[in-house]
Amino acid sequence: MTSSTPFAAATLAGALILAPPVASARDYDAGTLHIGDPWIRATPNAAPTAAGYLTVTNHGKTADRLLGGASPLARAIEPHTMSMTGGVMRMRLAEGGSEIAPGATLALAPGGDHLMLIGPKRPFKPGERVPATLRFARAGAVKVEFVVRTGPRPGEMSMPGIGAH
């Protein structure tokens, strides 16, 4: 072929990389667990926490638990659960982690259970990726990348001093 081929290939590769208008997260497999679409809600300046969401499907025969995780961009990652107390949704630490029963999918989504990134080192901007290591009771440590999005914001859900998630 002529010398124009490498140029054409490079142009095509560039177009493919630049094409997606919205940052999408990838999925991950860890043993019998399938982790889908990890994302974090974009945070304003000086936000003390950020909420992370994903799904975990357990294709195995034994229950596992999502215990939390770590990220170089936050002080800690905790599993949080939501509950209704006196007509107000509140979140608290999921003691012992969030269970993923055999054959079940744990769905962490806005308005419900979530991962809480405590003490973000800086604001998370839409489109950027936040590396993290999730920790499971059985599957162990699993490296993922959360994609930062604006996402839907649920109604009034609060924890004193922390704000909406």
Ligand SMILES: [Cu+2]
């Ligand atoms: Cu929380």
